[in-house]
Amino acid sequence: MKMIESFDPSSAPSGTIDHKVSNPCGGIYLFNESNVWLQLRLPGGHQVGLPAWWSRFYRLSEVLESIQWSELATISTVSAPLSQVYGEAYESSELKGRNFYDGPIPRNPYIGNQVSSNVSTNQVINDGNLAPMAVAEATQNGNTGGSNLYVGNDGSFYFAQWISSVYKKYFSGVPGASPVIVLGANTILQGLDNGGANQCNIFGVDAAGNTFIQNHLSNKQTMVYSSGGALLVTIDDSGNIFASGNNSNKLSNITFMPTPYLFNNNGSLSSGAAVDQTVTGGSTGVPSGAIAVIIQAFFTSTSVGAFLQFSKQGSAVTNTSDAPFIITQVASHIAGGMAIVPVNTTNGKITASAHQGNLTGINSSVYGYII
Numbered sequence: 001m002k003m004i005e006s007f008d009p010s011s012a013p014s015g016t017i018d019h020k021v022s023n024p025c026g027g028i029y030l031f032n033e034s035n036v037w038l039q040l041r042l043p044g045g046h047q048v049g050l051p052a053w054w055s056r057f058y059r060l061s062e063v064l065e066s067i068q069w070s071e072l073a074t075i076s077t078v079s080a081p082l083s084q085v086y087g088e089a090y091e092s093s094e095l096k097g098r099n100f101y102d103g104p105i106p107r108n109p110y111i112g113n114q115v116s117s118n119v120s121t122n123q124v125i126n127d128g129n130l131a132p133m134a135v136a137e138a139t140q141n142g143n144t145g146g147s148n149l150y151v152g153n154d155g156s157f158y159f160a161q162w163i164s165s166v167y168k169k170y171f172s173g174v175p176g177a178s179p180v181i182v183l184g185a186n187t188i189l190q191g192l193d194n195g196g197a198n199q200c201n202i203f204g205v206d207a208a209g210n211t212f213i214q215n216h217l218s219n220k221q222t223m224v225y226s227s228g229g230a231l232l233v234t235i236d237d238s239g240n241i242f243a244s245g246n247n248s249n250k251l252s253n254i255t256f257m258p259t260p261y262l263f264n265n266n267g268s269l270s271s272g273a274a275v276d277q278t279v280t281g282g283s284t285g286v287p288s289g290a291i292a293v294i295i296q297a298f299f300t301s302t303s304v305g306a307f308l309q310f311s312k313q314g315s316a317v318t319n320t321s322d323a324p325f326i327i328t329q330v331a332s333h334i335a336g337g338m339a340i341v342p343v344n345t346t347n348g349k350i351t352a353s354a355h356q357g358n359l360t361g362i363n364s365s366v367y368g369y370i371i
Contacts, residue, residue: 001094004028006086009036009071017067019043019060020089027059028067029100030087033107035075038085041068050085053107057100081107126153143167155179193218238289256294256368261285264297264364269354271306276313279366280348286369290343293350294368298336301328303357312342313349328357340370 002020009015009032017040019028030050032038038050042058043065050056052075069085090098126135131154138149145167151157158172170184183189188204198217205211215222220237234242261284263277279295281288299308307327326337341350352364 002089004030004087004089006084008083009034009038009069009085010074010083014068014070017069017085017087019063019067021060021063021091023091024061024063025059025092026063026090027057027092027095028087028089029055029057030085031055031105032085033081033105034083034085035080036071036083037073037075038069039072043067051104053105054103055100055105056102129153132156191216254294254368254370257285257366259285260296260365260367262363262365264352264362267362267364268358268360269308269352269362271303271354271357271359274351274353276349276351277364278347278349280343280369284348284366286348286366287371288348289345290348290369290371291345292340292342292370293366294338294370295341295350295364296336296338296367297326297362297364298334299326299359299362300332300334301357301359302331304328304331306357306359307355308359308362309353309355310339310341311351311353313344313347313351315342315344315351334361338367 004020005018007015007017017028017030021028032050032052032054035052037052040048040050040058042048042062043060044062048058049072050069052073124135126133132152133154134150135153136149136151137147139147140162143162144165145162146160146169147158148160148162149158155175156173158169160167160169168184168186170187172182172184174180174182183204186205186207188201190199191202192199193216195218200217201214202216203213213222215235215237222235223231224233226232230244232244236242261279263279263284269275278284279293280286280290286293295310297308297310305327308325310325325339326335328335343350352362
């Protein structure tokens with residue numbers, strides 16, 4: 001008996017085999033441990049096949065030619081333990097008393113094609129076994145970090161990735177008295193709108209370890225509902241918080257400014273006169289869209305009872321709807337005070353007006369705002 005030189009049938013579409021049999025009526029026993037189905041042309045012209053993962057004996061009636069082989073078909077698989085064809089050569093005198101197995105070589109039990117079930121119930125059953133035991137497991141080719149998919153019979157599971165030789169679990173379930181669903185490090189939950197568009201981040205933990213909830217791109221709002229399904233709170237993309245039951249359903253934030261904005265320095269107003277003044281946007285330090293400002297002001301007047309009044313620009317001013325802001329109690333003495341003044345949000349202005357006397361030495365500053 002002689003060994004036939006091995007070869008890899010996946011490296012070339014065809015080739016030759018030196019059968020090493022010297023005399024007619026000998027034979028060769030070939031082992032095809034590969035995914036390639038071979039077509040063989042034996043000496044004398046006989047055409048035979050050698051299936052993938054198969055062993056088969058061939059008797060040679062002629063020996064003067066080499067065996068010609070060519071690729072007939074290839075099995076589609078995820079991976080194979082090896083790809084090699086090798087064999088044994090026997091002279092006729094060596095065949096007496098020998099039997100040769102003709103059949104499959106069970107070294108590649110997994111074939112990466114779709115597996116279908118034609119029974120009435122499509123399910124995988126793993127009952128009555130000790131826990132934890134794997135019910136489903138998958139590991140991609142080349143992954144040395146661990147399973148990409150695992151489902152245990154105790155209810156545990158995880159999904160993982162193997163990218164650039166880095167193994168990372170990104171979603172898992174841990175059974176227990178209080179079962180836990182875990183998002184892995186740097187894992188972000190994304191969502192689509194009802195139309196299946198605008199995939200974007202909606203929840204996760206950022207690089208600094210902060211938990212975040214993010215408005216969806218479609219309507220750019222985050223909403224909180226009661227146990228009965230009633231809307232409680234809405235947060236829009238500008239940071240405004242709207243809560244049911246509040247004035248205009250909006251929760252407003254008060255911000256105090258570290259550096260007040262002086263918008264009237266030693267000014268004066270004649271009795272009955274009014275002036276519009278800008279208190280938001282630009283260099284004021286107050287963002288456009290502020291609905292009110294917190295003002296501190298002082299002035300003097302020779303008239304007892306003279307007063308300074310601030311109001312929303314564009315609105316009618318009356319003593320009943322807009323109470324006097326500062327009233328002089330003693331002539332030529334300085335009078336001062338603070339007030340919250342609504343702002344015309346379309347232009348960022350308020351109106352200052354003088355009543356019951358001329359006002360001088362007016363100084364007015366914004367110390368904060370409501371938005």
